[in-house]
Amino acid sequence: MSAGVEAADVLRLSKEFFDRTVAPNAAAWDHAQDMDEKIAGLLGAQGLLVPSLPEQAGGRGFDMDVLGRFNEQAGRACGSVRNLIGVQGMVAHALQRWAKPPLRDRWVPRLAAGEVYGSFALTEPHSGSDARAAATVAERRGGSVVLNGEKSWISFAARAGVFLVFARLEGHVAAILVERDTPGVHVTPQGDLLGLRASHLAAIRFDGCEVPAEHVVAQGPLAFDAVATAALDHGRFSTAWGSVGLAAACLDASLERAATRQQFGTPIGDHQLVARMITRMVCAVDSARMQCEAAARARDSSDRDAVRRTLIAKYVASENAFAVASDAVQMHGAYGCSAQSSVERHLRDAKIQCVIEGTSQIQETQIGQLTLTSWRAAQRRAEALAPSQNGR
Template sequence: MLHGLTTDQRDAQTAFARFTDERLIPHAGAWDHTERLDDAVIKDLAAARWLVPTLPSEAGGTGMDVVTYGLLSEELGRGCGSVRNLVAVQGMVAHAVLRWGSKELADRWVPAIGTGTTIGAFALTEPDVGSDARNGTTTARRVPGGFEITGHKKWLSFAQRAGVFLLFARLDDDPAAFVVERDTPGLTVSPITGLLGLRASELGEVVLDSVVVPESSLLSHGRLTFDLVATSSLDYGRYSTAYGSVGLAQACLDATLDYTRTRTQFGVPLAEHQLVRQSLTDMITSVEAARLLCHQAGIMRATSHRDAIRQTLIAKYFASQTAYTTATAAVQLHGANGVGPDYPVQRHLRDAKIQEIIEGTTQIQQLQIADLTLTHR
């Protein structure tokens, strides 16, 4: 429980928790199995204006403050990581178009994404380019009336249902960002299935075979495009992933507390064994610490503090590792039941591993946190 929240933030947190308990937790296992979210839950998120809640009301959001958005991310992450991921990606795309796009692009796409009329996807990663995202090989060239784009993107969350892509390419040897519609001739989407975790995130890969887009589709072009558009979008998603990792870790802790209270071995509940209590203490402490780091990052982001980016990196780095270590401990304390289909901790473990990869791997963040600290402190 965080102290210092306003009454409105606590009320919102209660509403988020209720939504998670009623609409996510009962269905998350089925979504994981089918590798797809129900259309109904997306409609529910849109009706609550939680798909991109940080947008203004006229664009489908609620004008939600940064701290409250973190609380939402935690609760969604507690219930279903893929739903949390959906909300994060919609925010990454919508805010990039709103901030960097023309009025024409913003008017057309931001309300559509905010209200769920159109699902967006963030098209940065390529088959041979992951962490080294600046060196993507997708290219664009000028043609009469627009641009011709050729390339290959992979590991795109919600590409299977996306109607529009925020896509990065190289134009005149400088980075560029485009808004590309799904039904553009030459653009092909193929589903990616059989993932380790976040299976309901409906991943896909996109092949662009001489795809021609109009001049108006260009969002940004120039040597600073990657830093301004891609990096700021990833920072938005990283904050959500950090808080979502706390929610996932809390789900593991909740499940383990319930299990160890009721599971009896050697004549007493598991929770009465000292080594079990040691594991529980490590889990409890790590979850609380991760939550506090995320809250600190949220406050800094809300006040535009100059250290907000570094604090977000620290929060995501620690919280994602906490999610994985807590999920591992949860499976261990569940014993054979932990690897079976009847308890959620095996799904949590698979999802937790993904948290250490998306929005910057643990290893990349080790470099970034050290670099920023050495340079600016």
């Protein structure tokens, strides 16, 4: 679906949903560390839980521009709901693209409908940024695969019905789908996080957990890049736009505060140093949104630069969101430091955006390396096209 009339209608519908059903509950869910279980099903019933899937798979066929704006709406309302949309999309798209038809057809429609939560289980206690060093192992046994190992900090694992697990199989990291009720699966909730507190994080231990060999979604030397890297790319795009939404919500709250809070006989926005904070916030929100739009354009046109553009968008948007949320708390004073304000929650959630789907430091490394690689390739192309010096 392109950004035409139909897309505008769907985005109006989704905005209404986030404004009425999600935003007013976000603080309570954060406090209770427990999102209303019905949210996934309510989104799924409208094709909005994984809206970038084709309609026949339970989505809305959103193109990247519309998907981005949808994630911005979600991020504005509630970080954990935005995280749910991101993670569910990572798992559903990976299965849609790589799983064999029986496995794909069994799980993708249920994930899209929100009948079941999916988790993307990559991180382990001893491998986070260095995800390829995963120590969870899988061994073939007859027509089965047996998993042993542990994953940690996995979003929605405390609720998930299926886990897309990355484990070492025959020398390479493979992607394997594990159903929650498989014997040998042990889930331990991990609560009391700084932010995204309604994301039902958990550790998962696999103790001789045996799954049918058909549950191996991808294996071999290219499996990690094909499945994990592509899913993380999808997750980053969602996180980037969600961060824009979070920052925009902080800006809105701060504008209202600047106009209504009086100190020294005048609204605080009249003080130049407060106006400067507004300037910084507006510039940070707008520049992050521009990076996200550039990433959406690159992805929609299958540009070879799309991965790097998405990395830049996620890096800029998450770091900007943290800076904007910090200024928003500052502008709200003591009230902003309390859970009565929305900006306090946004600041905690913003820090998490700089850690998930690759930390800011990993992105700084990757963006630099990819930029240099494409510069070198462009140089080589230019040299190949230039008339030879000797031939003159």
